[in-house]
Amino acid sequence: MNNPKLTTNKPMPTDDETLLREYYSRYGGFWRFPDMLDYCYLVNPYFTRSAIIDEMAAFFRVLVAEYPSGMGVNSALAGECWGVKPEYIVPGNGAAELIKVVFEGMEGKVGVTRPTFEEYPNRLPEARVETFVPQNRDFRYDADDLIAHFSEHRVDTLLLINPDNPSGNFIDMEGVHRLAQWTREEGMRFVLDESFVDFSVGYAGHSFISNELLKAYPHMCVIKSISKSYGVPGLRLGILCSGDTALIAGVKQAVSIWNINSFAEFFMQIYPKYRADYVEACDRFLEARADFEKELRTIPFIHVMPSQANYFFLEVLPPFKPKQLCTTLLRDHHILASACLAKKGIEPDRYMRIAVRSHRDNEQFISAMKKIATCHD
Numbered sequence: 001m002n003n004p005k006l007t008t009n010k011p012m013p014t015d016d017e018t019l020l021r022e023y024y025s026r027y028g029g030f031w032r033f034p035d036m037l038d039y040c041y042l043v044n045p046y047f048t049r050s051a052i053i054d055e056m057a058a059f060f061r062v063l064v065a066e067y068p069s070g071m072g073v074n075s076a077l078a079g080e081c082w083g084v085k086p087e088y089i090v091p092g093n094g095a096a097e098l099i100k101v102v103f104e105g106m107e108g109k110v111g112v113t114r115p116t117f118e119e120y121p122n123r124l125p126e127a128r129v130e131t132f133v134p135q136n137r138d139f140r141y142d143a144d145d146l147i148a149h150f151s152e153h154r155v156d157t158l159l160l161i162n163p164d165n166p167s168g169n170f171i172d173m174e175g176v177h178r179l180a181q182w183t184r185e186e187g188m189r190f191v192l193d194e195s196f197v198d199f200s201v202g203y204a205g206h207s208f209i210s211n212e213l214l215k216a217y218p219h220m221c222v223i224k225s226i227s228k229s230y231g232v233p234g235l236r237l238g239i240l241c242s243g244d245t246a247l248i249a250g251v252k253q254a255v256s257i258w259n260i261n262s263f264a265e266f267f268m269q270i271y272p273k274y275r276a277d278y279v280e281a282c283d284r285f286l287e288a289r290a291d292f293e294k295e296l297r298t299i300p301f302i303h304v305m306p307s308q309a310n311y312f313f314l315e316v317l318p319p320f321k322p323k324q325l326c327t328t329l330l331r332d333h334h335i336l337a338s339a340c341l342a343k344k345g346i347e348p349d350r351y352m353r354i355a356v357r358s359h360r361d362n363e364q365f366i367s368a369m370k371k372i373a374t375c376h377d
Contacts, residue, residue: 016323016324016326016327017323017341019327019330019331020323020326020327020330020339020341021341023040023330023336024040024338024341028041028233030336033334035334036330036334036335036336037334037335037336037357037361037364037365038336038355039329039335039336039337039338039354039355039357039365040336040337040338040353040355041233041355042165042196042228042309042310042311042355043227043228043231043232043233043310043355044198044199044228044229044230044231044281044282044285044310045231045285045288045310045356045357045358045361046231046280046281046282046284046285046288046358047230047231047232047277047278047281047282048231048232049281050274050277050278050281051274051277052267052270052271052273052274052277055270056263056266056267056270059266063262063263063266064262066262067258067262068258068260068261068262068264068265069260069265070257070258071090071252071255071257071259072086073265074091074260074265074268075087075089075090075091075252077091077265077268077269078090078091078239078268080268080272081268081271081272082209082224082239082241083209083210083211084209084210084211084214084241085211087245087248087249088211088214088241088242088243088245088248089239089240089241089248090239090240090241090248090251090252090255091237091238091239091259091260091264091268092237092238092239092240092255092259092260093236093237093238093255093259093260093261093264094225094227094233094236094237094238095193095195095223095224095225095226095227095238095239095240096119096238097238097255097259098223098238098239098240098251099119099120099123099223100123101251101254101255102191102221102223102240102247102251103120103123103124104123105250105254106124106156106157106189107156108128108155108156108157109128109129109130109154109155109156109157110124110128110129110130110155110156110157110158110159111130111131111132111146111149111150111153111155111157111158111159112129112130112131112132112159113131113132113133113134113141113146113159113160113161113164114131114132114133114343114344114345114346115133115139115166115167115313115340115343115344115345115346115351116159116161116164116165116166116343116344116345117161117165117166117193118342118343118344120159120161120191120193121344130150130153130154130155131344131345132145132146132149132150132153133345134167134169137303137315138167138169138305138306139164139167139169139305139313140167140169140306141169141171142171142175143171143175143176143178143179143182146158146160146179147178147179147182155188156188156189157188157189157190157191158179158183158188158189158190158191159191159193160176160179160190160191160192160193161193161195161196162176162192162193162194162196162197163196163197163199163200163307163308163309164309165195165196165309165311166311166313166338166340166343166351166353167305167307167313168305168306168307168308168309168311168312168313169308170200170308170309172206173205173206176192176208180192180208180217180220183219183220184217184219184220188219189219189220189221190217190219190220190221191220191221191223192208192220192221192222192223193222193223193224194206194207194208194209194222194223194224195223195224195225195228195229195238196228196229196308196309196310197224197229198229198282199229199282199285199286199289199308199309199310199356200308200309201286201308203282204279207222208220208222208241209222209224209239209241214241214242214243215243216243217243218242218243218244219244220242220243221240221241221242221244221247222240222241222242223238223239223240223241224238224239224241225238226238226239228310230278231281232267235261235263235264235267236261236264237260237264237267237268285310285356288356288357288358288359288362289307289310289356291359291362292312292356292362292365292366293307293312295362295363295366296312296314296366296369298366299366299369299370299373300317300373301316301317301318301319301320301325301372301373301376302314302315302316302317302369303315303317310355310356311353311354311355311356312353312354312356313351313352313353314351314352314353314354315350315351316350316351316352319376320376321349321350322339322340322349322350322351322352323339323341323349325337325339325352325372326338326339326352328372329368329372332368332372333368333371335364335365335368337352337353337354338352338353338354339352340352340353
């Protein structure tokens, strides 16, 4: 196995943080390092085994040579895929495009729970971000905790990433309903990110993406990264849903005329034929995560936090530190994991986040961690 290098003529940095930042700052393109296992970025490891990928491959020459449709057609396709009216949904060039448009158009203060996916608060001046940090070892919180904090520290918009990133914390449907009702009563906008909800146990009943719920809570908008749930980040596809049709219409006007490429459009066109494959992939994932968690808990130098997502948030215990551990994984075992260098709301160089991949890959990760433990002993 070859050592994954950034270039063929540039030596790997000797400083741990510099090396990690060189990889993190790429944000992808890791096909250049075929021997490296990516435990940093978060995708469904099983759905791309579906025949949906074979059908897309068969149409590659057609799709690469054709323009995609406009927003009208793609809204209809997205609505059919996720079971909502076209006027309630916007497909985006990844969730990142939709986050940018929605948050840069917001007014007032936004409540966030940290540590979090910083793409949301990064769109705002820090003075407009009100932060709640759970005061417990595992960063657990529920609807009551959020209501208590943001009743005292008022905001105009409440953001909930559920399951949360990176903590893996999850609030059930009853709790999310309470937050939706409370924010409506308080005159707040409620933004719910469901990018990882299909990785939760009982996922089929945990989504607010339905005509009935969107209509009941028009002050609410739901964002979902299709890249993560369906394992297709290269397609750059995400959705925004809301019963606030004026908001949806405004976002559709704000994005470019061809914000979805032909491959993403074709994916939505054929996806309904492969729904059963997606359910099977999610069920297989739940088994892989449960097995991975059992093995992770045997590693003596990490504390594993419970997760309902496709990743685990780990507290790295002495004598190790995350930057040191992630560098060792990369240099010696060709595994890229996140040392959470840019996460706010946590003690620096204490935590790391790892993806959940297939059983085979997870076994390789566990083997590497056990070798590190043995070498240190």
